[in-house]
Amino acid sequence: MQVVDPRTFERSMPTPANPLSVVDITQEARRNAEVCNACRYCEGFCAVFPAIEAKRVFDDRYIDYLANLCHNCTACYHACQYTSPHVFDLNVPKALTQVRVSTYSRYVWPAFMSGAFERNGTLVAMATALIFTLVLVLGILLTDPAQLFAVHTGDGAFYRVISYEAMVSVAGAVFVFDLLAILLGFARYWSAIGGRLKHFFDVGAVGRTLHDALTLRHLGGGDDGKGCNEEDATYTNRRRRFHHLMAYGFLLCFAATSVATVYDHVFGWIAPYGYLSLPVLLGSVGGVMTMVGTAGLVWVKLKLHDGPAWKAVFGMDYAFLVLLFWVNFTGMALLVLRGSSAMGLLLIVHLGFVAALFAVLPYSKFVHILFRLGALLKYHTEVRR
Amino acid sequence: MQEEVLKAPSGSRTGDPLYPDVLVVGGGNAALCAAIRAAEEGRSVLLVEHAPQSLRGGNSQHTRNFRCMHEGPKGILSGAYPEEEYYADLLRVTAGKTTPALARMVIRQTTAAYDWMEEHGVRFQPSLGGTLSLSRTNAFFLGGGRALVNAYYHTAERLGVHILYDTEATALTVEEGVFRFAVIQYKGIRHEVHARALVLASGGFESNLEWLEEAWGPSARNFLIRGTRFNRGRMLKEMMRHGASIIGEPDQCHAVAIDGRAPQFDGGIVTRLDCVSFGIVVNEQAQRFYDEGEDFWPKRYAIWGRLVAAQANQVGHVIIDSKALNDFMPSVFPPLEADSIEALAERLGLEPAALRKTVDDFNAAIVADRAFDNLVLDGLCTRGLAVDKTNWARPICDPPFYGYTLAPGITFTYMGVEVDEKARVLFEKTGASPNIYAAGEIMAGNILGQGYTAGIGMAIGTVFGLIAGEEAAHASR
Incomplete structure (x- = not known):
């Protein structure tokens, strides 16, 4: 039995020269889980606690699974009778957050990209700056100066600035790579936590998983849905709502792009489309939702209580949220100003942010979607409530 | 916080925070219920909590449910739990030591x-x-008692209750059963609080080891306290000094056998050990001293605190083998493990030959005429030992062997002030006080004279907290 005496367990403080090791953070999460298993008061908050109660001994892979079941809602921290200054010094959200980020880096594809999650905020910000600049410079160099600041209207107006072929081939290649990298990374995680292909065909479990994910049930802090904690011990659903705005806004934008693709390839209708056309309606509603959602999530994170927060990981969250915000902000600006001479430059700026988003996608906060879905699916195939 | 004491509680008539309508001493469930109730009646309320904010809530932070009567399905409660059944359960655990009308x-x-x-x-x-x-x-609190306490503090703050942490009430001035003023130590500075009514919800005295030692003798030094370190019984002593009617005896406390490695205070639920009935328990001489299989553990765990307290150095050791390891709820500390009984004895600090003999005698005395079944009183017993085990007696023979060391863990004390149905404290000479009320552990002995059943403490604390708050509000009008 691999067990640790919670009284004598000592954690070494991380320093730049001696960052947290996977052994330390996994052991700390295990220590937390073992105390939780003897207490069980938080059982109703989320899926993590029933998953803990299903075991007596927690191997490393099981900790990896628990880490991604946790939505970092922090309700268990505020409810815990064993947080500091208690000698047990429990902090489940923080311990699981540390492991969760390490799962992104340990299971990433290709494996040599694992460093990408060490200082992810810096990486995403630098990559964004680099790609944005590259697109901007190339865009300006490769575009006929006469076209760049001209007023374009009518079918194919965008493509007179940047060629259709350039847009589609670059976007297509990046998109295929993203899909491959994200899926292969997820597959490594999924098989490590004991997931099997057949679980995807368990209709009931898949349905419950999707229900939990689409409703963000585990940010609701329990069956009554009264919410979880942010800045203090009071309950709120604010974070859940902002995340809904962002996620569904993003999906609407994706739907706008899909509809536009169909318009283009099936009907031969060339962008830009009218203000009341389906792609533009979907895109503008989705864009505003995403902007409000991402800004709200940054705001909520800034106010999050210090106790359960592991702020070293916030760089990853901020970088991705801000990038997503700018993609949508420049997209909306492009929509509003597309009849003016600013359109050419705005298009390049917007595409710069879009390119950056898709370039960093498999090495950003985005990966949490599949990791969470995988953990939830394992939960719903193993623990039925 | 320093400047907050200078601000007046909302609704205060004098504008001075040290002159509230109602003073509540204590910061747990009963105190908060009283403070909220009085504030909702429009009174200005000052609540003084001895603990710092991070340790607030007294023993309530370690609770998890409250026992609730209901005539039909109610919220998360299934079926019905009528008054008569509830009362019968209470009579059974207290063996009749209750006040029927209050109960x-x-x-x-x-x-x-x-x-x-x-x-x-x-x-x-x-x-x-x-x-x-x-x-x-029993209705379980989502997140446990700490979450309940958090919710009440938030509600109290919203209602304008003035809350002082790190503040101990040290003395009360009472004249013929009438409260005049209280002395508090706020961050080391002495203040007098002149309130029209006083609610005492400051808990028992189980954390006052010196007091326990007066009642129990030196063995009390080896007691572990499962709850808050702040239940020092100071207000109870003040009530005794002023001639309040006292119920119960100082040596009465709810004592269970917990893991001996638990911290001195605040170990809470996780230090319990549910393995006694699946093995044997020996003292420091490696001798058994009580029937481990007398009844289901939830019905017997509360006698083992006293049993262990009566042994040398207040220590007992549970011995189980690998068969039993997964039969009980996981506990917070791992057991000591060894491949032989002798090696386990050495790890536990016992005489190896003595433990070997105790285990061998026990194994040999088992009447193996039926199958083990931990869901019923299976009657699988020993015969012919000085202390027989009457159920669940399986031989301890499959290595590895495991040992846990037990110590008495004190949950709460029973001695308290006598109250009436309006939560008024009764005085020996003058009867019911016109402005002193009590709620929670300091008066729970009126209803729970002995024994315990899950969730009864929170039921008493909540109901009496609400009554005390309401009555104190009326008295201070």
Whole structure:
């Protein structure tokens, strides 16, 4: 039995020269889980606690699974009778957050990209700056100066600035790579936590998983849905709502792009489309939702209580949220100003942010979607409530 | 916080925070219920909590449910739990040591209390894993007692209750059963609080080891306290000094056998050990001293604190083998493990030959005429030993062997002030006080004279807290 005496367990403080090791953070999460298993008061908050109660001994892979079941809602921290200054010094959200980020880096594809999650905020910000600049410079160099600041209207107006072929081939290649990298990374995680292909065909479990994910049930802090904690011990659903705005806004934008693709390839209708056309309606509603959602999530994170927060990981969250915000902000600006001479430059700026988003996608906060879905699916195939 | 004391509580008539309508001493469930109730009646309330904010809530932070009467399915509670059944359960655990009128009043008011709790921020959850037997009788707090306490503090603050942490009430001035003023130490500075009414909800005295030692002798030094370190019994001593009517004896306390490695205070639920009935328990001489299989553990765990307290150095050792390891709820500390009984004895600090003989005698005395079944009183017993085990007696023979060391863990004390149905403290000479009320552990002995059943403490604390708050509000009008 691999067990640790919670009284004598000592954690070494991380320093730049001696960052947290996977052994330390996994052991700390295990220590937390073992105390939780003897207490069980938080059982109703989320899926993590029933998953803990299903075991007596927690191997490393099981900790990896628990880490991604946790939505970092922090309700268990505020409810815990064993947080500091208690000698047990429990902090489940923080311990699981540390492991969760390490799962992104340990299971990433290709494996040599694992460093990408060490200082992810810096990486995403630098990559964004680099790609944005590259697109901007190339865009300006490769575009006929006469076209760049001209007023374009009518079918194919965008493509007179940047060629259709350039847009589609670059976007297509990046998109295929993203899909491959994200899926292969997820597959490594999924098989490590004991997931099997057949679980995807368990209709009931898949349905419950999707229900939990689409409703963000585990940010609701329990069956009554009264919410979880942010800045203090009071309950709120604010974070859940902002995340809904962002996620569904993003999906609407994706739907706008899909509809536009169909318009283009099936009907031969060339962008830009009218203000009341389906792609533009979907895109503008989705864009505003995403902007409000991402800004709200940054705001909520800034106010999050210090106790359960592991702020070293916030760089990853901020970088991705801000990038997503700018993609949508420049997209909306492009929509509003597309009849003016600013359109050419705005298009390049917007595409710069879009390119950056898709370039960093498999090495950003985005990966949490599949990791969470995988953990939830394992939960719903193993623990039925 | 320093400047906050200078601000007046909302609704205060004098504008001075040291002159509230109602002073509440204590910061747990009963104190908060009283403070909220009085504030809702429009009174200015000052609540003094001895603990710092990070340790607030007294023993309530370690609770998990409250026992609730209900005539039909209610919220997360299934079925019905009528008054008579509730009362019968109480009579059984207290062996009749209760005040029937007060007990029935508490029981009847738990139904409305459930709704009141929910309206004031408490969230409930279905009964926890391993507690299915309580799903009809006990409403579990989502996140446990700490979450309940957080919700009440938030509600109290919203209602303008003035809350002082790190503040101990040290003395009371009472004249013929009438409260005049209290002395508090706020961050080391002495203040006098002149309130029109006083609610004492400051808990028992189980954390006052010196007091326990007066009653128990030196063995009390080896007691572990399962709850807050701040239940020092200072207000109870003040009430005794002023001639309040006292119920119970100082050596009465709820003592269970917990893991001997638990911290001195605040170990809470996780230090319990549910393995006694699946093995044997020996003292420092490696001798058994009581029937480990007398009844189901939830019905017997409360006698083992006293049993262990009566042994040398207040220590007992549970010995189990690998068969039993997964038969009980996981506990917070790992057991000591060894491949032989002798090696385990050495790890536990016992005489190897003596433990070997005890285990061999026990194994040899088992009447193996039936199958082991931990769900019923299986009658699998020993015969012919000085102390026989009457159920679940399986031979201890499959290595590895495991040992846990037990120590007495004190949950709460029973001695307290006598109260009437309006939560008024009764004085020996003058009868019911016109402005001193008590709620929670300091008066729970009126209803729970001995024994314990899950969730009864929170039921008494909530109902009497609400009554005390309301009566104190009326008295200070």
